[in-house]
Amino acid sequence: MPMFEKSSPQGFWQRLGCRILGAWLRFRSVDPERPESVITSDTRPVIYLLPVSALSDRLALSIFCQRHRLPSPDGDVCLASGQHFPAHLALFDAAHYRRHRGHVDRSTSLDHLITTLEQHSDSDVDIVPVTLFWGRAPQRERVGLRHLLTSDGWSLVGRLQRLAGVIINGRSLEIRLGEPVSLRALMSHGDVDQQFNRIRITRFLRRYFRRIRLQAIGPDLSHRRTLIRRVLRQPAVQEAAHHIALERGEQDARALQRAERYGFEIAANMSAPVLRFLYQVLGRLWNRLYDGVDVHGIEDIEALAGTHELVYVPCHRSHIDYLLLSYVLYQQGLMPPHIAAGRNLDMPLIGPLLRRAGAFFMRRSFRGNRLYSAVFNEYLHQLLSQGHPVEYFIEGGRSRTGRMLSPRPGMLSMTLRSHARAPSRELAFVPIYIGYEKVLESNAYIRELRTGKKRKETPLGLLRVLRHLRQPFGRVQVSVGEPLALGSYLDQRFPDWRSQPPGADADWLREAVPDLSQEIATRINHAAALTPIAMVALTLLATPHRTIEIDLLLRQLKTLYALQAQLPGGKRVRLPEQGPREWIERSEYLGMVSRIEHSLGDMITVSDERATLLTWYRNNILHLFALHALVAFAFRNNASLDFETLDTLLAPIWPALQQEYFIEDDDTPFAEHLNDVLDVFVALGLLKRQGEHWHRPETGNEARERLYLLGRAIQPTLERGFILFSTLMHYPSGTISREVLEAQSQLLAERLTRLQGLNAPEFFDRRLFAGLLDTLERDGWLWQSQERLNFDARLPEALMKSRALFDPALRHRLTELTAGRPHTEASA
Structure with missing residues (x-):
């Protein structure tokens, strides 16, 4: 049977205090949310332990236990030996603790209880640590100057300030109940020296209360x-x-x-x-x-x-x-x-x-x-x-x-x-x-x-x-x-x-x-959140003229959502709520895109200035779609590819994308990632599989448009890499410095954006070229000697293979752009 004794009759002042405070106190934050689940022992009596004795804390604890039907802290508990002890104790007396400035190694309130357990081996109690914070329930807190001056901190306060704190912060009270711990279990891990054992238990409980206070209000802020x-x-x-x-x-x-x-x-x-x-x-x-x-x-x-x-x-x-x-x-x-x-x-x-x-x-x-x-x-x-x-x-x-x-x-x-x-x-x-x-x-x-x-x-x-x-x-x-x-x-x-x-x-x-x-x-x-603006930006900026029919936009947004739901680009990706139509309306509400009404169907467009800003939102989530977009881009200029060819084309590129977009390198072979993407693409209708080959949808099919838009998301990154490699190939190994190559590549990328009528400054960000070179050096494609870049035959071969990714018109434009050497000298 339970060992909880019926509470002894309360004194007049105790009952009066509980009645007055009970009408005033509000426990705005309770940890755990179901405190009745904490105290489950039906064999050992329970004693509540407060860090420091304070009347307000004892009354608040009594009121809390009454409201949640927990064992009362006001009466006594009876041990198996027949001895009675108060149902609540304090680790330290407030006046004693303040007088010694916290340097107290003994808790007199526990000494007698520990001595009793030492004398009666059949007795035990569960200690339940209780911490109360007055004015520390932030989710519901109202703060003015009076609240600031009376909320709990690290220092002990006097009776007058404590009374003021109860009055002002009584409706913003937080209570935290610790897990019950057997006092005999604590004693059994002690030293043979009983005196030291008592000090150790006191220190253990003191550290617990300090950890709880540290979590709630942080360390004691020294001057x-x-x-x-x-x-x-x-x-x-x-x-x-x-x-x-x-x-x-x-x-x-x-x-x-x-x-x-x-x-x-x-x-x-x-x-x-x-x-x-x-x-x-x-x-x-x-x-x-x-x-x-x-x-x-x-x-x-x-x-x-x-x-x-x-x-x-x-x-x-x-x-x-x-x-x-x-x-x-x-x-x-x-x-x-x-x-x-x-x-x-x-x-x-x-x-x-x-x-x-x-x-x-x-x-x-x-x-x-x-x-x-x-x-x-x-x-x-x-x-x-x-x-x-x-x-x-x-x-x-x-x-x-x-x-x-x-x-x-x-x-x-x-x-x-x-x-x-x-x-x-x-x-x-x-x-x-x-x-x-x-x-x-x-x-x-x-x-x-x-x-x-x-x-x-x-x-x-x-x-x-x-x-x-x-x-x-x-x-x-x-x-x-x-x-x-x-x-x-x-x-x-x-x-x-x-x-x-x-x-x-x-x-x-x-x-x-x-x-x-x-x-x-x-x-x-990996913890990125897909927001409606970012999803719309990823799709809209992939269109040639930054204008798209709403029906196609809706289908593409559904595709993007499905890709992250079935094959997420990060371990903790947060998917947006509601649906694609609400995402478009939200983008309009926030002034990021505009709607063009038309009798044949409305369209969504974005101004040149807003298009520049939309690149910022697209880049928030582009890393989540990097692998999906890379595979989709491979089919832009190739109607059909087998697995071996696809792996040969994309495997050398993937490490550079992982480095640039901070994508996890989990030591899984690229072929496994590629196979997962192909399976999802087939399930979503973006590709068709026939034997050992994968085929893109026929021209005019809406799935072909979705695949094209997805691949366009990664195109600027691949173009930037092509510019860097093509520029490097104009110089024999060991004749150009890294700084010059970065500068020339930046100038050529900027020129390309101007020729294409784009306003995308981040495309020719020099740090991106520097990061790509870091990856090439790390993976052994490049190395430096006497401040010059060196490479072997593998790099030109990889460049020639990558040309198959680009359609002839784009390949011609990029090759023509890098054909003439810039005026900057290689030895500069």
């Missing part, structure tokens, strides 16, 4: 000046300051003063009241700007928040990214991270606010400033080692093209070195994809893509965003990618990394940084 002083005391900073002092012929104290200035230039000054205030401001801003924010996969972060140091690595598409992610995390009951921001954002008005919201600022380059580098490295290490979540963008800056940019190694390298200093800590990267139906900076991106110049951020420039508050910007998708546990990742790839020094010249570190950056970028892309 900024204290943190900077701790950074300055580190040996690496002291050594760098001494080195600089010797170089400049000055005292070490002078160099340390300079280091201190760097510290204040860098360090965040996160403020809990400012975070809560910004939560409300941003909530209203999102409601004004967007139709909603959809969050996917947040449970993966919740599972790691209490046990791992978290490094959030989102893609960077808009200035809104870091504000949006902090808002989403706070709304979900998680601590917003410290965010690495460019020093260009540390401007009047904006900078101080961002700094109090958790931003720490960094210069674009540390090169040549050893002292600044040492201070920044130590500051980042202090954040991570103290359990502060950190966020940075591995792309460095915002993507003006909409695609994932090549990762920058700086922050990743510093994170790895920090982790190598204390490899026993658990650290996890959390990739996050943020997708916008309409990006806030759309007009700025059009201007920057057209002119190739970026406008410098100013307070006035950022405030101009307010002019757009009345425009619709659709919905935002925030998708959490597959987290990456750093220790396990390094153990698999570099088994000896723990035994090697974490210096910048470590062999494992030089290899780990590019590998890790590629892996994180791939996991971000």
Whole structure:
């Protein structure tokens, strides 16, 4: 039978307090959602354990148990030995805990209970840890100044402030129940020394409560000046300051003063009241700007928040990214991270606010400033080692093209070195994809893509965003990618990394940084969300004149959806809701496309200026269709192909596409991927199989049009590669430098876009040519000697085979374009 004793009669004040508070308290957030499922033991009595004794917490717990029909915490429980104990205990007495500033190793409230269990081996109890947060239910929270000053934090407050907190935040109460744990089981893992065993149990429970509080409100925010002083005391900073002092012929104290200035230039000054205030401001801003924010996969972060140091690595598409992610995390009951921001954002008005919201600022380059580098490295290490979540963008800056940019190694390298200093800590990267139906900076991106110049951020420039508050910007998708546990990742790839020094010249570190950056970028892309705008853009930009009949557009959108449903381009792809007709209407509503009414059937079109912007949205999802489009493009100039020929044509191209679009290389042979695509194409009617050959549909068949539109999506990428190879083939091996080849290829690509009447600046982005050359060097097609590119006969042969992919007219145009050598000398 259950061992729960009937509650003893409550005192008058206890009953009065419960009656008064019961009418006022609202538990806005309960974890778990079904608390009655936590306490299932029918053989052992249950004792609730609070971290610190407080009357308000005891009354709130009593009210909560009454409402959910849980065992009462107000009476006594009876052990098997016949002894009675209170049904609730506190780990520490608040006054004792405050008097010793938290340095307490013993819990007197548990001592007597543990002693009893030691004397009676047949007795046991289940301890249920309970944590309450007053004013920390963000999904329903109302915040004003009074709420900011009375919400829970790390410090213990006095009775008056506690009373004010109960009155003000009583309707925004969060409670978290831990899993019941057998006290005897805790004792059985202890030392022979009973005194030490009691201290160990107390420390275990104390760490549990700290982990729960850490997950909810983040680490205890030390004073900024204290943190900077701790950074300055580190040996690496002291050594760098001494080195600089010797170089400049000055005292070490002078160099340390300079280091201190760097510290204040860098360090965040996160403020809990400012975070809560910004939560409300941003909530209203999102409601004004967007139709909603959809969050996917947040449970993966919740599972790691209490046990791992978290490094959030989102893609960077808009200035809104870091504000949006902090808002989403706070709304979900998680601590917003410290965010690495460019020093260009540390401007009047904006900078101080961002700094109090958790931003720490960094210069674009540390090169040549050893002292600044040492201070920044130590500051980042202090954040991570103290359990502060950190966020940075591995792309460095915002993507003006909409695609994932090549990762920058700086922050990743510093994170790895920090982790190598204390490899026993658990650290996890959390990739996050943020997708916008309409990006806030759309007009700025059009201007920057057209002119190739970026406008410098100013307070006035950022405030101009307010002019757009009345425009619709659709919905935002925030998708959490597959987290990456750093220790396990390094153990698999570099088994000896723990035994090697974490210096910048470590062999494992030089290899780990590019590998890790590629892996994180791939996991971000794997979590991409298909938005209506991106789907429409992918189809519309594949048409010759950026105009398409609605019936064909509807069929193509259905095809794109079916391809991702049956053979997704990423592990965590988010498919859009509703259907193709609603996607078109949404694109019209957001002003991205226009409808042309016609008696024979309406058409959808886009202006030249909007077409440039649509490339940004198309590039958000192009990587998901790269393989599908590559196979479709092979049938543009070939009516029929057998499997062997198709594999020979496409297999050499696929690694370059994987590198450019950050697509996972899962060691699966390309032939298997190709076979899967062909099967899906046959099922959707895009191809017909006859024996060992696959045939494209006949001319005039609507399936032929769908196949053509799909293949056109990858055509610019293949044309860019053809230009690069053709240019290289005009020079003998070992006679042209990489820099010259990139420059010439960029000029030829730009010329091609002008001749075709296109306005697509991202087509001749030099970084794309650089990335392709990186892939060719990695795979052994090219190598450098004396700063010149070398190749063997395999590359010309591959180029000749690839010509079969292009129709004669396009092949002639590309060949003619690269036939004449540019004026730039190969030896330049």
